[in-house]
Amino acid sequence: MDCDTGIDDALALAYLCSQPHVELVAVSSTPGNVAAEQVARNNLSLLELCGRPDVPVAIGARAPLRIPLTTTPETHGPQGVGYAELPEPHGKVHDVDAVELWVEAARSRPGELTALLTAPLTNFALALRAEPRLPELLRGVVIMGGSYYYQGNTTPTAEWNTHVDPHAAAEVFAAFSGLPEERLPVVCALETTERIELTPEHVAALASEAGCTEPELVLPEQPEGRRSMASNELVRHVSDMLRFYFEFHRRYGQGYVAHIHDYFAASVAAGTARYGTRTATVHVETAAPRLIGTTVADFRGLWGEPPNARIVSENHPGEAFAELVSSLGGLARR
Ligand code: BDR
Numbered sequence: 276m277d278c279d280t281g282i283d284d285a286l287a288l289a290y291l292c293s294q295p296h297v298e299l300v301a302v303s304s305t306p307g308n309v310a311a312e313q314v315a316r317n318n319l320s321l322l323e324l325c326g327r328p329d330v331p332v333a334i335g336a337r338a339p340l341r342i343p344l345t346t347t348p349e350t351h352g353p354q355g356v357g358y359a360e361l362p363e364p365h366g367k368v369h370d371v372d373a374v375e376l377w378v379e380a381a382r383s384r385p386g387e388l389t390a391l392l393t394a395p396l397t398n399f400a401l402a403l404r405a406e407p408r409l410p411e412l413l414r415g416v417v418i419m420g421g422s423y424y425y426q427g428n429t430t431p432t433a434e435w436n437t438h439v440d441p442h443a444a445a446e447v448f449a450a451f452s453g454l455p456e457e458r459l460p461v462v463c464a465l466e467t468t469e470r471i472e473l474t475p476e477h478v479a480a481l482a483s484e485a486g487c488t489e490p491e492l493v494l495p496e497q498p499e500g501r502r503s504m505a506s507n508e509l510v511r512h513v514s515d516m517l518r519f520y521f522e523f524h525r526r527y528g529q530g531y532v533a534h535i536h537d538y539f540a541a542s543v544a545a546g547t548a549r550y551g552t553r554t555a556t557v558h559v560e561t562a563a564p565r566l567i568g569t570t571v572a573d574f575r576g577l578w579g580e581p582p583n584a585r586i587v588s589e590n591h592p593g594e595a596f597a598e599l600v601s602s603l604g605g606l607a608r609r
């Protein structure tokens with residue numbers, strides 16, 4: 276997994292840890308929601324909380340390929356995990372660079388590993404430069420990035436991950452051009468991840484699944500910033516992250532809900548989500564100032580170029596919530 280943790284990245288990571296059939300090989304940290312060092316710290320701390328201190332956490336790039344880094348403390352909090360105060364991790368960042376780690380892992384286990392990419396595509400683009408056979412060496416690639424059917428969430432037309440590093444996104448899509456359909460990345464479009472709209476009721480269900488009896492302070496009438504009192508440590512941190520995320524979405528007029536994009540991508544990579552895709556040729560805009568990071572999908576072959584992506588067009592939110600609540604509840608009880 277490559278992530279910019281990030282509240283929804285944190286849920287994605289915890290979800291993967293909850294799945295016994297998933298072998299989590301390594302977590303690489305990309306700058307995006309917060310700086311790379313903070314992403315790595317969050318990843319280390321979360322893996323320890325989820326009982327997986329053995330998973331290597333690496334850092335690669337410190338900034339996008341060609342433009343300065345933009346972070347988003349207003350969306351994910353200054354540390355990237357909302358109001359949660361994650362414990363100081365015991366583990367250290369791996370000495371191998373994330374880009375090298377990707378290449379080594381893919382070469383040593385050809386056809387076995389799935390890349391789950393829930394951040395700007397900087398590290399993965401660098402890995403592709405170092406090993407252009409990566410699309411053939413990997414079993415699959417799942418990306419959270421881009422909006423294809425309607426508006427963006429960062430500019431009127433661009434989604435966050437493609438906006439932060441548009442050049443990396445363009446390189447990644449280009450690398451898959453013309454490959455057989457089963458090799459094309461599965462791209463979780465913003466339009467489908469925004470349907471995974473978590474509410475305080477889901478957090479309450481998670482708390483009860485985890486065996487907590489204390490009130491969960493995630494309801495809208497609670498004063499902004501108040502901390503959860505859940506007895507279970509994982510539930511407490513998840514509540515404190517989500518409370519911030521609910522408040523953020525409310526500030527932007529979306530209601531007291533949270534779009535947990537990256538969790539959906541994780542469930543696609545883990546093979547636990549049902550979804551449908553449409554094959555398309557994706558272009559990422561890197562030049563036109565107002566359109567930087569905008570993704571345009573040609574579903575009809577009008578450009579006459581081979582497809583480079585399978586874009587998710589259909590998913591099942593109800594099933595996604597049930598899966599998250601039971602899996603994270605089970606993980607918290609362990
Ligand atoms: C993406 O942007 C980030 O803020 C989230 O973590 C997610 O990966 C959604 O646009």
Ligand code: CA
Binds near residue numbers: 283537
């Ligand atoms: Ca993310």
